[in-house]
Amino acid sequence: MGGDVGPSVMVEGAALARRRDRDLRFDLYGDEDRIAAELRKYDRLAAVSTIHRCDGVIEGHTKPSQAIRKSKGTSMGEAVRAVKDGRAHAAVSGGNTGALMAIAKLALRTMEGIDRPALSALLPTVRDDDLVMLDLGANTECDAQNLVQFAVMGAAYARTVMDNQRPRVRLLNIGTEELKGTEELKDAAQLLREADYLPFHFEGFTEGDKLARGDVDVVVTDGFSGNIALKTAEGTARFVTDLLRSAFKSSLRSRMGFLISKPAMRLLKVHLDPNNHNGAVFLGLNGIVVKSHGGASAKGVANAIGVAGSMVRNDITKKIADDLETFRSHTLDKLNEAAK
Template identity: 50%
Template sequence: MVTISVDAMGGDHGPSVLIPGAAISLERHPELKFIFYGKEKDVQPEIDKFPKLKAASKFVHCDVSVRMDDKPSQALRQGRWKSSMWKAIEAVKTGEADVCVSAGNTGALMAMSRFCLRTMADIERPAIAAIWPTLRGESIVLDVGATIGADAQQLVDFSVMGAAMARAMIENPKPTVGLLNVGVEEIKGQEEVKEAGRLLRDADLPTLEYHGFVEGDDLGKGTVDVVVTEGFSGNIALKTAEGTARQIGEYLRAAMGHSFMSRIGYLFARSAFKRLGEKMDPRKVNGGVFLGLNGVVIKSHGGTDSEGFAAALDMGHDMVRNELQSKIDIDIKKFHTRQGRSRSANSASEQSENKSEK
């Protein structure tokens, strides 16, 4: 059994989309249980439409809901301890739920998650990881918006956490990791990125294989299993990819309806276009995982439909079943223990050299 706490008031459409999404996910995973948090007059009528979902869920009324345009600080002041978003996160902290899923305000969700769950030991700042469709299948990209301007140590921590997620998602015992850069040459890029590359090479971790630097076009190629960057460039890359997918879709629709012959051609190639549409459908990979916290929180796109929200819930189910949290915890502890020994050895070596010089 996997229990998911849901901020039922989140997103652009609220319960009218999120509750049907939960019903879809329940059909795929009958062992799921849900705890919905929100305003009774908005949420309960939607739950009543789905008898199976109602039997597998619990509802908790909350007077406050976080608006999509609320500032994180404002949401924390006004919504802490009583909003549907906070209550859904708190359920993970208390152990009542295994994972929290919300389509609400990203900044507020991250601020509340950090305040309520706290970051894991040895993790300075969390990251948001997204599933990225590629020519080879799927890759994991992080950070896509949580940490702006990460330093070298944070990028290395992101690498370890991303590799743990890859092991949980794609069941690869030693996923490849690349640092997003302006070129693959070692002399290129910001100092933080070059230093992170050096740390990863020297660490020689058994849980990941450091590939080196990757460029923007490697994201779509699927050159590595995990692409690591800081939140500013990661978020731009994510939004650019989503916009490009929609742009190509519009181009195709316009081309297929351009003339009588093009419409005839579409009829013959309809199955191929259907497969292409499924590959480019952003709903299939909806959901960003907050990594580095003492609990699993997943952010769904605010404007998604029921199918897209079901995909975010499916991701939550998979993260729990594949023990993402324990994998990250074990990998991070091993890495920092190993790194600490390395630093101690280097320090002892330096002291010995200084004595010899004297």
């Protein structure tokens, strides 16, 4: 029932995801009549889907605290509960982000060794590979340990979704020099430099203007800075496309230039299309929950479902748990040596 359109786009997205991956099966939560009407358009999807009637819906304006209290019987709440009870491997929703995070955190709880879950997503770069960035808004204030945990989770996500077995990790900062930034950033950097035994390569700091270069795989920051960086990047992309559109309409010569450059513009549009990078993930929970953008098309919803499927197949929760255990073990060994 989530997203700007509701069942029509969500069901169409599920049908597209099913065509890409024949192993997928779906539990669809929400208004039974509306979902059934959409499902009749896709016979193959209907054969592997079960509708679960839910009379309640978490609205876009519902506060997280209110969403928790009224989650029982809602489409969002019941979908997350299915993951908690083991009846589903992952939940995908296009609804209220804050409400989904609150419901998921309460139902699934954070993993052992994780203080706070983080919201992560893929961002486009000038190269073929995307960029993993976290946190994007779940935690406005973070200490050094939180940032280290985010790095571990983000690297595991890159290894899972991007098939990058040793991703490059950097901390977002106001400069690349070691002396710059808050004490939390400096402390986190020191801890990550010493953790060279983990399956990623820590490369220090990066700045906001370098995010799209493609020379880093995972960027770690607090949710306050991360959300601002994300919204700025999205706004800049819209600004550039709007500027180009206006420029090409400004004169007859410009229109002719557009016709010549149309293939290149089409590639640019595909590269910047948020539907091709759809699927934000709540990392650090005892279960997989993926947030689809509210305005996503069916292709975007299918991509979010694909992200969920990849995380399930590659058991990202175990990857994170194993890396955290390795980090804790090495840290404990160092403390014991220092005590001697």
